[in-house]
Amino acid sequence: MAEKTYLQAISDGLRTEMRRDNRVFVLGEDVGVYGGAFKVTLGFQEEFGSWRVLDTPLSETAIVAGATGAAIMGMRPVAEMQFADFVSCAWDHLVTIAAKQRWRAGTPVPIVLRLPSGGGFSGGPFHSQNPESSFAHIPGLKCVCPATPEDAKGLIISAIEDPNPVLFFEHKHLYRRIKGEVPDERYTTPIGKARIHQEGDDVSVITWGAMVYTAEEAAKSVDASVEIVDLRTILPWDKQAVLDSVRKTSKVLVLHEDTRTGGFGGEIAATIAEEAFEDLDAPVRRLTAPDTPVPFSPVLEKAFIPQADGVANALKELISY
Amino acid sequence: MASTTAVDVVMPQMGVSVSEGTITKWSKSVGDTIEADETLLEISTDKVDTEVPSPASGIVSEILVQEGETVEVGTVLARIGGEPGAAAAPAPPEPATQPAAEEAAAAATEGQAAPPEPEPTPAPAAPAPPPAAEGNGKAFVSPVVARIAAEHGIDPAQVPGTGTGGRVTKKDIQGFIEGGAQAAAPEAPQAPASEAAPQPAPAQAPPPAGPPAAAPAPPAAKPVAAPVPATVGSAQVGESLEPMSAMRRGIAEHMRRSLDTSAHVTSAIEVDMTKVVQIREKLKKEYQAAYGVNPTYLAFIARAAVETLRDYPWVNGELRGDQIVTRNYVNLGFAVELADGKGLIVPNVKNAETLNLLGMAKAIADVAKRARDKKLTPDDVAGGSFTITNPGGYGTFHGTPVISQPQAGILGTYAIVKRPWVITDENGADAIAIRSMMNLTLTYDHRLVDGAYAGRFLRDLRERLQSWSETDY
Numbered sequence: 001m002a003e004k005t006y007l008q009a010i011s012d013g014l015r016t017e018m019r020r021d022n023r024v025f026v027l028g029e030d031v032g033v034y035g036g037a038f039k040v041t042l043g044f045q046e047e048f049g050s051w052r053v054l055d056t057p058l059s060e061t062a063i064v065a066g067a068t069g070a071a072i073m074g075m076r077p078v079a080e081m082q083f084a085d086f087v088s089c090a091w092d093h094l095v096t097i098a099a100k101q102r103w104r105a106g107t108p109v110p111i112v113l114r115l116p117s118g119g120g121f122s123g124g125p126f127h128s129q130n131p132e133s134s135f136a137h138i139p140g141l142k143c144v145c146p147a148t149p150e151d152a153k154g155l156i157i158s159a160i161e162d163p164n165p166v167l168f169f170e171h172k173h174l175y176r177r178i179k180g181e182v183p184d185e186r187y188t189t190p191i192g193k194a195r196i197h198q199e200g201d202d203v204s205v206i207t208w209g210a211m212v213y214t215a216e217e218a219a220k221s222v223d224a225s226v227e228i229v230d231l232r233t234i235l236p237w238d239k240q241a242v243l244d245s246v247r248k249t250s251k252v253l254v255l256h257e258d259t260r261t262g263g264f265g266g267e268i269a270a271t272i273a274e275e276a277f278e279d280l281d282a283p284v285r286r287l288t289a290p291d292t293p294v295p296f297s298p299v300l301e302k303a304f305i306p307q308a309d310g311v312a313n314a315l316k317e318l319i320s321y
Numbered sequence: 322m323a324s325t326t327a328v329d330v331v332m333p334q335m336g337v338s339v340s341e342g343t344i345t346k347w348s349k350s351v352g353d354t355i356e357a358d359e360t361l362l363e364i365s366t367d368k369v370d371t372e373v374p375s376p377a378s379g380i381v382s383e384i385l386v387q388e389g390e391t392v393e394v395g396t397v398l399a400r401i402g403g404e405p406g407a408a409a410a411p412a413p414p415e416p417a418t419q420p421a422a423e424e425a426a427a428a429a430t431e432g433q434a435a436p437p438e439p440e441p442t443p444a445p446a447a448p449a450p451p452p453a454a455e456g457n458g459k460a461f462v463s464p465v466v467a468r469i470a471a472e473h474g475i476d477p478a479q480v481p482g483t484g485t486g487g488r489v490t491k492k493d494i495q496g497f498i499e500g501g502a503q504a505a506a507p508e509a510p511q512a513p514a515s516e517a518a519p520q521p522a523p524a525q526a527p528p529p530a531g532p533p534a535a536a537p538a539p540p541a542a543k544p545v546a547a548p549v550p551a552t553v554g555s556a557q558v559g560e561s562l563e564p565m566s567a568m569r570r571g572i573a574e575h576m577r578r579s580l581d582t583s584a585h586v587t588s589a590i591e592v593d594m595t596k597v598v599q600i601r602e603k604l605k606k607e608y609q610a611a612y613g614v615n616p617t618y619l620a621f622i623a624r625a626a627v628e629t630l631r632d633y634p635w636v637n638g639e640l641r642g643d644q645i646v647t648r649n650y651v652n653l654g655f656a657v658e659l660a661d662g663k664g665l666i667v668p669n670v671k672n673a674e675t676l677n678l679l680g681m682a683k684a685i686a687d688v689a690k691r692a693r694d695k696k697l698t699p700d701d702v703a704g705g706s707f708t709i710t711n712p713g714g715y716g717t718f719h720g721t722p723v724i725s726q727p728q729a730g731i732l733g734t735y736a737i738v739k740r741p742w743v744i745t746d747e748n749g750a751d752a753i754a755i756r757s758m759m760n761l762t763l764t765y766d767h768r769l770v771d772g773a774y775a776g777r778f779l780r781d782l783r784e785r786l787q788s789w790s791e792t793d794y
Contacts, residue, residue, distance in 0.1 A: 251464045320485060
């Protein structure tokens with residue numbers, strides 16, 4: 001057990017799997033000599049050699065297509081996008097081929113895409129998005145969004161083990177800011193199981209990723225017992241944990257950093273309305289970014305990404321409803 | 322031709338949105354002979370009352386649903402023909418209809434939870450719920466509160482609310498139950514509705530000796546509490562009970578909802594109908610002889626109203642969300658009292674702006690007759706844009722009708738009476754004359770229609786009626 005940053009935990013999990021399983025290799029832009037855009041694979045090329053830590057041309061299409069082909073041939077590729085935003089270049093390979101191959105041909109496609117996502121550092125419209133909802137709509141994919149170092153390690157290992165294409169959204173704002181105890185040994189965190197970040201009785205916050213910490217901060221400033229459910233993965237997502245929490249508190253805030261319309265929060269809110277209607281004591285509330293690209297300006301970005309005071313206000317409204 | 326195999330008579334679909342109907346009267350009994358298309362029974366839905374013709378000729382072999390019962394569309398109500406032996410067992414008569422018994426039981430359950438009279442309580446330490454709570458949203462019961470209330474047989478209106486606008490929250494009702502509501506409502510009966518006979522004990526309010534700690538309701542909670550006497554569900558000495566008809570229930574719901582929706586204001590104006598009276602006298606014979614139609618005063622007023630609405634589209638309009646709807650047509654509703662005096666229905670004449678005086682008189686006579694004969698279709702009562710109600714036949718001279726939602730106005734017409742009236746003759750001299758006077762009221766939704774706008778509408782309508790000439794149609 002040692003204290004590690006969120007970034008170190010991902011690196012740790014990746015290294016664990018590469019040491020354990022020769023089929024696992026990483027590929028991406030500058031993942032080798034440079035150690036990756038955020039240094040997740042720093043030192044990997046020295047340890048595993050340049051054939052298992054592949055520097056690729058600047059083409060997300062080629063990276064995902066190459067990973068898909070390698071996976072079909074029996075490898076376990078872990079591809080890094082420098083920013084999650086650029087995975088859209090590889091949409092066709094990911095959505096048309098990787099997601100459907102198992103269903104149309106029976107061939108598993110065990111690829112992992114590491115997707116540094118999220119804002120909070122004035123990265124602007126191309127380097128700050130949280131595109132998980134777009135992929136949560138694609139049957140055949142899995143979407144993982146860890147919030148803690150411990151989950152980051154356990155989930156990257158589960159993702160590599162998983163026979164399906166897994167999108168691993170690692171939140172950039174958490175990389176070096178969030179530290180926590182991480183077991184040294186190998187372990188897995190189940191995909192599709194939520195974690196209760198904080199127990200409470202009066203109101204539930206359903207969220208994931210960096211918003212877990214925003215919710216935690218907001219909860220400190222309200223005079224009520226707030227339960228924070230960290231979904232950890234959104235495809236599949238832990239419906240039961242959400243419904244259990246809603247049945248307990250009867251009031252619920254769905255919080256995400258992604259934009260509102262078509263955001264995954266809508267799916268959660270609709271499920272609550274369908275399956276826990278008779279347990280609700282207030283309308284299901286959503287708090288999200290507005291429907292615009294992510295702004296560059298720090299002031300505007302702060303207005304765009306849900307902040308603790310906004311979450312606290314939403315909680316207060318729910319509590320007093 | 323008698324059938325050898327039984328033909329089912331089912332509850333008909335009376336319009337797209339209608340899902341159930343109530344049997345109001347069986348015209349035939351088991352064993353009676355009936356011809357195809359002869360009336361077999363009468364039904365009542367929340368839209369219309371109507372007769373159901375027999376689908377076949379033969380002997381009524383079975384009646385499966387009794388008068389007063391409400392069943393879903395498609396339910397088999399009776400069978401015509403078939404094996405005579407199969408008809409042997411008519412359904413046993415029930416002492417009370419099932420829905421009525423259920424309501425009675427449910428009402429008794431509500432009564433049992435009624436807390437004692439609120440005692441004056443010292444001002445609570447916590448900030449009181451905002452007084453603005455009165456009215457809007459006050460009575461909203463959230464799904465979880467509704468469920469808990471049903472499980473424990475509690476009327477949520479009796480629970481002091483601390484939520485927004487005095488709303489009863491989940492915590493409020495849980496606290497109410499834990500704080501001693503059990504004393505008033507012992508062990509929630511598993512299925513109170515299944516008890517056919519309301520038990521006498523719960524109908525009595527508990528003695529006020531031991532008020533439960535959480536029970537005294539702040540006055541704020543009181544006004545919304547439905548006035549439920551402790552003994553609802555059982556008649557007291559000298560009283561008699563009858564179940565509400567579907568129509569009465571529909572009227573009750575609509576009247577309440579209308580008053581909760583629109584800001585009702587009524588303006589009245591006096592109209593000199595002398596000219597109309599004279600012209601009608603002349604036209605009466607002609608219309609009767611040539612068309613078999615009576616040119617009623619209502620037809621004159623409707624004709625003038627439709628013309629006037631052209632210039633006042635908001636009176637013929639609607640508030641839909643935050644949009645104002647205006648129309649290039651008038652679907653003119655007429656409130657028709659049913660022959661038995663036990664209900665009222667408002668069919669409307671579609672595109673009334675296209676009708677002249679004769680057409681209007683015919684259209685009014687047609688919808689009124691079909692309303693009384695229970696021959697209206699759901700379309701006849703849907704889509705009205707403005708309504709005229711005519712309570713003046715009994716001599717009333719003023720009223721404040723309730724708007725038919727979602728319309729914005731309703732015109733009331735009252736008795737025409739001869740009165741001394743100051744007129745100015747052609748020489749400009751004032752004189753007192755005997756004139757046929759009538760009051761008209763316009764009740765309008767003040768959210769949309771302002772008082773001056775309504776006043777101008779009434780002024781123009783009066784002008785049209787007072788200046789009616791023989792060449793006007």
